[in-house]
Amino acid sequence: MPHQPTQETIHDLLVKNVPREVVMGVEDALAVGAQRAYVAARGMDEGHLPHVVGQLRHFHMNEAFQRALAANGAEPSPIRGNRIVTGRTGVFTLARFNIPIGFWINGRRSRTRKQLSLANMAIEPLIQSELFSGYRPPSDAVAFFVACFSGDLNIQPESPVSIQIAIPDQHMRGWLFKEPLEAFAKRYDQMPVGQNDLAVPKLKKNIGNQQDKYGTGS
Template structure:
């Protein structure tokens, strides 16, 4: 990292998550949602919305796990309502769905909150520690792929309105970073502010895997991104 340049969360994501993984996960989630909608057409309309939510979970989990496996991101086994978790670089990756609007329900899952605990160190990027305390090295973090749906069976019930790549704080009470995948992938075509080459994630200039973990530099507090 070049002297004088502060690390940003998008830089870490670009450095550790290959572009192909991000795109394939977004495609997989849309594909899973597309499979769920026709599967509930014979369900009584009075509880079709609930049935659709469950079928989205199962089909999108299956496609998500497949995309992680293709990217060598070690997906966990499919087990009913349990979340699927993969690992790439320093990031653990999982997913959930949300209706358009404030993400108040995102933290209801105990499993997601447990995953988010890993983000205590990465919080320092937007919440610098006091000068007397040295920054912690970032050796692990969690990011979520979020399928954003309309919440209305009459508006795009067969696919998400958007797929967002998001990094929560350790308690999932706020979001340190969130960006539509369609916007985020453009970051791979430009040099990130950290100086990490976006075209070769996880690799050094010699072509060998870079196992060094970044240490945060002091910087001014940025406005936190609210829910």
């Protein structure tokens, strides 16, 4: 019998596995964390202010992210130093990072994020299903919430310019899917009733390393 390409898409997979309340809770939390970081950095010398703001964004946004995951049943890992905070819902491990807007390559600086992204080999066939045979629904995948900042403290320093949900390829060299959360949230209204399927195995928690001045990690 000839192979029939799957009709599933990556955004379908996200909508089925990541509840709306998790997405909206994370969006609010990251905005709050960024605002707290900006307030905490006031009064610091301009010579190192970009680095201070980047570091404070990392810590405040990590705390806010972890609490949002916990509040919405997404099994957050504990906060421990510079370790990357992850959550789990459906087949997805959820993590986050910050970038100056347009510098998506910064997401590759973390060895842990690259390690997490290896799981996405299983969903790459959803991009070009006609080139693959025998696609099976994945048991593990990773998605990142990416807060994009202006990169200029004179332009909207207190909040992200946008927050996106993004899925990298297995080598984190490109993006299989990325979309602003405000646009992604509308996809839930198009989802058939009862489509959510959150039965999943768990992915081992991982750790991150030190942050650069934008709080992107290493």
